[in-house]
Amino acid sequence: MRELGYRAVDALVERRLGLPDAPPWMGALRTELEPLLMEPAPEEGRAPGAVLDRALQDVLPRAGRIDHPRFFAFVPSWPTWPAIVADLLATGFNIFQGTWLESAGPSQIELVVLDWFREWLGYPEGAGGILTSGGSAANLDALVTAREHAGNPERGVVYLSDQGHSSLERAARIAGIPSERIRHIPTDDGFRMRVDLLEAAMARDREDGATPVCVCATAGATNTGATDPLPELAALCRERGVWLHVDAAYGGFAVLTERGREAFRGIDEADSITLDPHKWLFQPYETGCLMVRDVARLEAAFRILPEYLQDTRLGAQHVNFADRGIQLTRSFRALRIWMSIQTFGVRGHRDEIDRTLDLAQRAGRRIAASPDIELLSPPMLGVVCFRYRPAGSAGSAGSAGSMSPDELESLNRSVQDRINQEGTAMMSSTRLRGEYSLRLCILNVQSGWADVEATLGRIEEIGRALSCP
Ligand SMILES: *Cc1c(COP(=O)(O)O)cnc(C)c1O
Numbered sequence: 001m002r003e004l005g006y007r008a009v010d011a012l013v014e015r016r017l018g019l020p021d022a023p024p025w026m027g028a029l030r031t032e033l034e035p036l037l038m039e040p041a042p043e044e045g046r047a048p049g050a051v052l053d054r055a056l057q058d059v060l061p062r063a064g065r066i067d068h069p070r071f072f073a074f075v076p077s078w079p080t081w082p083a084i085v086a087d088l089l090a091t092g093f094n095i096f097q098g099t100w101l102e103s104a105g106p107s108q109i110e111l112v113v114l115d116w117f118r119e120w121l122g123y124p125e126g127a128g129g130i131l132t133s134g135g136s137a138a139n140l141d142a143l144v145t146a147r148e149h150a151g152n153p154e155r156g157v158v159y160l161s162d163q164g165h166s167s168l169e170r171a172a173r174i175a176g177i178p179s180e181r182i183r184h185i186p187t188d189d190g191f192r193m194r195v196d197l198l199e200a201a202m203a204r205d206r207e208d209g210a211t212p213v214c215v216c217a218t219a220g221a222t223n224t225g226a227t228d229p230l231p232e233l234a235a236l237c238r239e240r241g242v243w244l245h246v247d248a249a250y251g252g253f254a255v256l257t258e259r260g261r262e263a264f265r266g267i268d269e270a271d272s273i274t275l276d277p278h279k280w281l282f283q284p285y286e287t288g289c290l291m292v293r294d295v296a297r298l299e300a301a302f303r304i305l306p307e308y309l310q311d312t313r314l315g316a317q318h319v320n321f322a323d324r325g326i327q328l329t330r331s332f333r334a335l336r337i338w339m340s341i342q343t344f345g346v347r348g349h350r351d352e353i354d355r356t357l358d359l360a361q362r363a364g365r366r367i368a369a370s371p372d373i374e375l376l377s378p379p380m381l382g383v384v385c386f387r388y389r390p391a392g393s394a395g396s397a398g399s400a401g402s403m404s405p406d407e408l409e410s411l412n413r414s415v416q417d418r419i420n421q422e423g424t425a426m427m428s429s430t431r432l433r434g435e436y437s438l439r440l441c442i443l444n445v446q447s448g449w450a451d452v453e454a455t456l457g458r459i460e461e462i463g464r465a466l467s468c469p
Pocket of ligand 1: 075133134135136137139165167218220221222247248249250251276288
């Protein structure tokens with residue numbers, strides 16, 4: 001047991017120290033992997049060290065290194081070491097975090113961590129929540145709670161902006177709200193939900209005899225980092241008696257910083273909020289969270305007590321987390337967050353969020369000053385959207401040197417492919433109002449200005465080489 005464990009820890013530490021020198025991404029085709037890995041389950045066991053070696057050699061390295069300092073695609077992550085160790089401990093202690101009876105200390109720690117989040121969000125006493133597998137599960141729990149709160153109407157309607165995350169639509173579908181009753185409300189120039197259009201859509205639905213069940217606002221859109229106008233949305237929802245859910249999975253923990261608090265003003269008026277500690281709170285995967293302003297609403301939506309669990313009812317003081325979501329058997333996720341915050345303090349986490357916010361701002365200034373790259377959206381909450389556009393190509397359509405949107409798209413696709421293939425960085429793309437955009441998402445503890453600058457400089461070089469052959 002010890003030998004295998006020590007070897008695994010050594011391998012993890014070596015990997016982490018070696019990250020800056022490794023490529024940010026390593027993929028493989030199935031045709032390469034099948035001959036290496038496809039086999040019948042072995043009837044006889046093998047030496048544990050040999051099995052570990054094979055996992056370390058053939059399996060684990062062939063993947064994105066999402067914690068690499070130049071991994072800027074999608075949403076990067078950098079779980080803290082204490083949180084990783086907590087994960088091992090929780091598994092080794094075999095904690096069943098479904099009922100208080102079976103996990104008193106761990107349940108208390110989950111309450112402690114949720115209470116920290118409550119304070120950070122500015123939620124009142126009486127707010128509470130649950131740690132989930134991620135933002136998708138939290139959004140699902142929120143929609144079910146909203147639907148139950150609305151009395152399970154036959155024709156419930158859910159509203160989100162055209163920048164809302166796909167998991168909300170999937171959650172609505174699971175919660176019994178089909179796509180024809182999901183409204184994508186257009187956004188303004190800053191990618192924020194148009195409140196006037198939302199109000200009109202709600203009025204139309206009411207006239208048609210449908211029931212608005214939930215408005216899903218976004219605080220930190222994955223695409224651009226944009227935040228919907230929360231105070232206005234809260235006022236409208238309160239007036240109309242409609243549940244306001246805020247999906248802050250991507251950017252929520254920026255609330256620890258002054259800039260984040262400013263961007264999220266009004267978030268404390270939401271009925272529920274999705275957070276994703278496995279994004280900007282530096283936690284291992286499958287650490288998500290739903291916070292609900294009145295936690296009794298969450299339990300009202302989910303509590304069921306089967307006979308065989310009757311011994312687990314210890315009174316309202318003693319939370320059975322199975323009563324707050326879809327899982328009965330749950331792992332002890334809270335230990336990760338608790339050990340991380342205890343080790344580095346709130347300040348340690350806040351400083352890193354602030355530092356990555358600065359990096360994104362600086363990237364924005366660097367791009368604005370470049371003759372050959374243009375911003376497509378100002379940096380917001382760690383996200384920068386831009387494209388390569390050679391100087392002189394911005395002339396009016398048809399003028400010499402101008403490039404059509406299609407040409408720009410194909411040029412930028414090529415730049416992106418080269419950057420990723422050669423291993424300079426890992427970078428993804430998106431579409432903003434239909435236009436192809438490169439996108440950097442900066443929130444890794446290890447990413448420094450040199451990493452961002454090297455990536456932008458290389459984009460200029462490759463772009464130049466490709467556009468002036
Ligand atoms: C990541 C994300 C989600 C989904 O969260 P998972 O943890 O991936 O399930 C939902 N909403 C937003 C805004 C996100 O960025």
